[in-house]
Amino acid sequence: xxxxxxxxxxxNSKIDVHExxxxxxxxxxxxxxxxxxxxxxxxxxGYHTMINWENTSEEKVVALIEVKVTPQRGKGFDKIAERxxxxxxxxxxxxxxxxxxxxxxxxxxxMRQVAQFVSDKLSTLDEVISTATHxxxxxxxxxxxxxxxxxxxxxxxxxx
Amino acid sequence: xxxxxxxxxxxxxxxxxxxxxxxxxEMKDAISLGVGEPDFDTPWQIREEGIYSLEKGKTxxxxxxxxxxxxxxxxxYLRRSLDISYHYQDEVLVTVGGSEAIDLAMRAMLNPxxxxxxxxxxxxxxxxxxxxxGGKPVIIELKAENEFRLTxxxxxxxxxxxxxxxxxxxxxxxTGAVMTREDLEPIAKICAEKDxxxxxxxxxxxxxxxxxxxxxxxxxxxxxxxxxxxxxxxAYAMTGWRLGYACGPRNIISQMxxxxxxxxxxxxTTSQYAAVVALREGDADVARMRESYNQRRRYLLDxxxxxxxxxFEPFGAFYVFPSIKRFGMTSDEFATRLLQEEKVAVVPGTxxxxxxxGFLRISYAYSLEDLKRxxxxxxxxxxxxxxxRAS
Numbered sequence: 001x002x003x004x005x006x007x008x009x010x011x012n013s014k015i016d017v018h019e020x021x022x023x024x025x026x027x028x029x030x031x032x033x034x035x036x037x038x039x040x041x042x043x044x045x046g047y048h049t050m051i052n053w054e055n056t057s058e059e060k061v062v063a064l065i066e067v068k069v070t071p072q073r074g075k076g077f078d079k080i081a082e083r084x085x086x087x088x089x090x091x092x093x094x095x096x097x098x099x100x101x102x103x104x105x106x107x108x109x110x111m112r113q114v115a116q117f118v119s120d121k122l123s124t125l126d127e128v129i130s131t132a133t134h135x136x137x138x139x140x141x142x143x144x145x146x147x148x149x150x151x152x153x154x155x156x157x158x159x160x
Numbered sequence: 161x162x163x164x165x166x167x168x169x170x171x172x173x174x175x176x177x178x179x180x181x182x183x184x185x186e187m188k189d190a191i192s193l194g195v196g197e198p199d200f201d202t203p204w205q206i207r208e209e210g211i212y213s214l215e216k217g218k219t220x221x222x223x224x225x226x227x228x229x230x231x232x233x234x235x236x237y238l239r240r241s242l243d244i245s246y247h248y249q250d251e252v253l254v255t256v257g258g259s260e261a262i263d264l265a266m267r268a269m270l271n272p273x274x275x276x277x278x279x280x281x282x283x284x285x286x287x288x289x290x291x292x293x294g295g296k297p298v299i300i301e302l303k304a305e306n307e308f309r310l311t312x313x314x315x316x317x318x319x320x321x322x323x324x325x326x327x328x329x330x331x332x333x334x335t336g337a338v339m340t341r342e343d344l345e346p347i348a349k350i351c352a353e354k355d356x357x358x359x360x361x362x363x364x365x366x367x368x369x370x371x372x373x374x375x376x377x378x379x380x381x382x383x384x385x386x387x388x389x390x391x392x393x394x395a396y397a398m399t400g401w402r403l404g405y406a407c408g409p410r411n412i413i414s415q416m417x418x419x420x421x422x423x424x425x426x427x428x429t430t431s432q433y434a435a436v437v438a439l440r441e442g443d444a445d446v447a448r449m450r451e452s453y454n455q456r457r458r459y460l461l462d463x464x465x466x467x468x469x470x471x472f473e474p475f476g477a478f479y480v481f482p483s484i485k486r487f488g489m490t491s492d493e494f495a496t497r498l499l500q501e502e503k504v505a506v507v508p509g510t511x512x513x514x515x516x517x518g519f520l521r522i523s524y525a526y527s528l529e530d531l532k533r534x535x536x537x538x539x540x541x542x543x544x545x546x547x548x549r550a551s
Binding site: 004007008019022023024025153155156157158159160 | 175177180181184185190192194195196197199283284285333451455456458459462505507511528530
């Protein structure tokens with residue numbers, strides 16, 4: 001049941017326990033317990049809203065920054081990752097395989113703000129060897145949701 | 161001028177759904193719960209394969225009975241899902257939708273006046289196809305108290321010396337009823353004893369919610385007297401691709417292929433290439449859609465319970481078939497008023513046979529958000545009717 005709950009709330013965190021119970025054919029208590037357990041076990045880490053900021057008047061830029069670092073003895077990449085992800089500007093931070101080590105996702109009001117973060121905060125860390133900043137020009141799809149044109153039901157109204 | 165129309169064709173009633181469709185299409189902002197096709201788009205890798213086949217210039221006829229790769233995949237699929245083995249060379253025919261297969265089966269098998277047992281409520285084309293093939297349709301009225309399953313008793317009562325074919329439309333459109341192995345065993349026994357052939361329309365086989373679908377062709381001695389019909393429309397959300405298939409004994413399939421050859425030539429080539437990928441890679445997509453339908457099904461049943469609409473629990477297809485008998489109206493009156501007053505379109509049960517009177521077909525091939533919007537309107541309507549009756 002837990003996997004099914006996750007599959008639903010991953011797409012719709014607004015759904016309430018009663019409706020979840022109906023959709024899954026389970027009791028409300030069982031569903032509520034499963035959710036509490038998953039929250040306790042940090043399987044469910046939060047409830048987010050997906051926003052297409054492009055459709056608001058809010059100005060935002062999103063940057064993906066490739067960061068090469070020197071891992072530290074005994075601590076590997078974790079310590080340096082922590083020094084980076086603790087900045088509130090950092091949206092996401094992943095350790096990567098391949099040509100660079102950390103992928104840092106950043107959201108800023110404008111390019112200057114992002115550039116400032118990179119030059120002032122990120123590049124100045126001792127362990128950081130180099131960075132490469134990529135700005136997102138357009139989001140087509142995020143979290144499985146396609147942002148592009150609204151889809152219309154083109155089926156005939158009544159069919160056998 | 162002479163009457164250009166054949167008497168047989170003129171005698172066929174147009175689909176009951178047609179009339180309703182005309183009213184609905186007049187309304188601009190109606191909410192529909194009336195469709196018989198998935199709301200999902202065809203999974204992308206299937207569409208991609210269709211596009212790729214066009215890019216590569218695969219735009220020629222295929223062999224009459226279908227692409228060899230596709231027929232082989234169909235046989236693999238039936239073996240793994242139903243545990244039935246067919247030879248791809250001469251026991252499979254790829255058709256233009258399941259509908260063509262129904263038509264071909266009747267035309268290949270019927271002599272004038274031979275009887276076809278057609279359980280109703282059921283899909284609208286069995287009766288006309290039977291009539292056009294020169295057969296005589298004999299309706300078996302399925303009963304709500306049996307959850308619209310075919311019983312041995314009902315079957316026996318309808319059999320005569322002239323009975324040749326039984327149509328088995330399960331999982332059922334419009335009722336959502338399914339037949340389990342236990343339900344099918346007595347039916348199979350009777351068919352074997354009375355030497356009756358079966359057209360088993362299993363187009364909704366992938367959409368069952370209480371365990372896997374079971375085909376009558378998997379019972380001992382049944383494969384040799386069953387035409388199994390399935391297709392890609394419902395399971396893979398491929399209605400517009402128009403692709404189905406029939407499997408059965410080679411003597412029948414070869415005759416069906418002969419008619420298909422002269423009437424159709426071959427099923428659309430692009431669709432056939434896409435369907436190969438559907439069968440090879442589509443299982444996860446089918447499972448995802450099935451789970452989604454199942455959730456909506458539970459949502460509707462819960463909503464009906466809340467508003468006091470009597471409905472047996474259907475375990476197949478994507479329809480529920482609630483009873484509206486307590487309102488003292490015909491299905492047609494109820495559906496028409498619901499459309500006029502709340503702009504919600506449902507299909508009267510009578511579109512699927514006279515015994516559908518007192519029922520509605522409500523489709524859950526809609527997103528949960530759409531269903532909620534429509535159910536809110538339906539609930540308001542039901543409450544208003546209850547208020548009218550109380551005063």
